[in-house]
Amino acid sequence: MRGMGNMQGMMKQMQKMQKKMAEAQEELGDKRLEGTAGGGMVKVIVSGHKEVVEVTIDPSVIDPEDAEMLQDLIVIATNEAMSQAEELTNSTMGQFTKGLNLPGMF
Template identity: 40%
Template sequence: MTDAFDPSALFGGGANGENPMAGLLAQAQEMQTTLLRAQQELEEAVVTGTAGNGLVTVTGSGAGEVTGIEISRDVVDPEDIETLQDLIIGALADFSNVRENLASEKMGPLAGGLPGLG
């Protein structure tokens, strides 16, 4: 004879008095704490992107806020503004890539959200 499924076991009253939902809730709370800690570390991180072998440097936070741009005097040529513009765009793109890699590192598997929850 097979034991019938007892749905009350999911919400308490399971084998040995265990509550599977309590364990799931504790796991979700731990993941949330880990996520918040990673987000805080990311916001406090200083990220730098460069272009032209350091001719243009963009600095900002791990959250993506740009806080500074340094441009070498060697690249400032009033007759060639396009090169400077390209270098700034390149440094911003590098900054974005570095920031996204840092976010992936800090957030780990939590970056994609909880499995099965969209």
């Protein structure tokens, strides 16, 4: 019978951890991470859920003759912001899987 008590305690701990994970995931969506390129001429802001929420382009970099440069700056800024979002996700959600050795988890 002692094993059943341990199992119930473990289930309660898992439920508590699931709740904390859901709260942390929700909080990630409220975070904003910024990537810039061209000395700040292009700025991309993404959420902690890795969704682009804002793009700001300084009008001085808009050159109809050189659209490729602007495209490159947008890609650079977006990748930088996404990288920051990935790091934030790993550090936030990784705390829940530390030491569990679960394949495929964060």
